[in-house]
Amino acid sequence: MHLKDMQQIRESFVSRHSLLRSLADELEVKTKQALEDVPHIDRIAFRAKGVESFVAKAGKEKYPHPLRQLEDQVSGRVITFFRDDIAVVRDVLMTWFGDVEHEIKAPAIAQEFGYESEHFVFVIPDHMKSDEWQEIPDMPETFELQIRTLFMHAWAEPQHDLGYKGDPDPEVKRELAWIAASAWGADRTLNEVARKLSPQDLGELT
């Protein structure tokens, strides 16, 4: 892609960033409303993609029209206390929004420990877009959402900075795998504990 094109794309993205932020705010409000009766939610947060992050991804060859093709320009995350809560959140949000993509991210083989999360792509409902949004060409049609537990998040977030971007040496890779296995074990055990407790006991955690 030509440098001139990328400059235009950057300028276009910057000029529409306030609309994306407004949509992120609106989606956060709506998601909180959707999940207001669902217990054990740690946090719900949405954000508009940062300019530098967008430009870096937009330069890739597989996105000839990145302004309309990048689906994470607005994205959100719901973090639950327990693994069993993921299904509850999933069911509610799939009722509220129209899903076009759903993928359960997990290590490919049983002996591996690593990134776990549920990823969705949803259609942005028209009634959440402002009039100005409708006037601008090449606005995105979709947004991304991830659902994961606290322990999945505790491993995924620092790992993203520590290991994902570089190529760590084998010892560090092994240590990261140990952290992933520990997080998986803690997540699973916490879920088992939650199943043994009464709803009243758990109610104090909401």
Next chain:
Amino acid sequence: MTAGNLIAAYAYEVAPQQQAPFAGGSIPVSDALQNALNHTFDRSRIDNAPKVTFQVRSDSANRAHPIRDEALVVAFDDDKGSESALRLAIRLAGAMDNRSKPTLLVVSVHASPREGSRRVLLWTFPQEEVFNLNTSSDEAALEMLDAFNRESKLRKAALIEGPNEATSMLNARVLDFQSTAAERAVADLWIVKFLHARLQMSDAEGTQLLARVLRATHTKTRADQAAQDQIGAAIGALRLMGDRRVSLDSIERAYLSGSAAATFSGASRPEERAAMFSIDHTKFDDMIQYRRFALNNGVVVSAPFLEVGEGKGVTVDEIDGDRILRAEGTIMEEQVRTRAS
């Protein structure tokens, strides 16, 4: 606004549950056809109609969907347009039940004002009986004809627009005057059965929004008895509505006027008001907190948003197996209702 320069058009006559063969095929593009479709497009105002989201296979790599897939082919693969349009006709026949009249399915492809995009319009024009006055012979004759009526109230349309990409053509604007029908099978024919789509505002979201807007309107018009009466009547009617589709706009038009309507309208964002949904009655009752107590002395205590408990003005206590209601408050207005003489 016009439909856009006509690129291709296909038409099939479709009867309910019809099996092949289907009469129809590709229609030559002409100025007359372009003008007719432009006129129909303008009259329908489909470019401002509500959007629905296609229920694509979210576990498939290519976001497979029976209408979206055909729309992409019709729009961008001229050689295969006829085959796709025929598959749409077959799907429509399967979606129609035997109470439906035969219909004309028109699939037209237009240039889009958006770069790299095309527009696909799906129309159905139902067959209706019309008169034809024949004056060609010495004697005028009135003939009954069956014709596909492009102004019919039963016509339906879908506008699908976008480039040929994974992130596009995931939704459609929809025209369907029967989508608010009381009978669900009728209301669902076009959007649910044929288009395999869902309204963009879910029933849960719409119900929650409606309850919030009613509560805000009720609170803001507390000093306006006429407005309060209208809101109470609206809530009563909505509770008995069944699963007919509504929008904030349609509710306002049907039940509210004056200050109640203005306050109701101002309590939501403009973008939300036209969105259609069905009321989730359990959720609605829960949020509206509509209570109605009939007492053993004939007195009825009822109100929306009625909070029961200490300090709320209304308490319900259990004494010797009976539930006793106590209501206490300052009378703001007293009316003695009599029949007009």
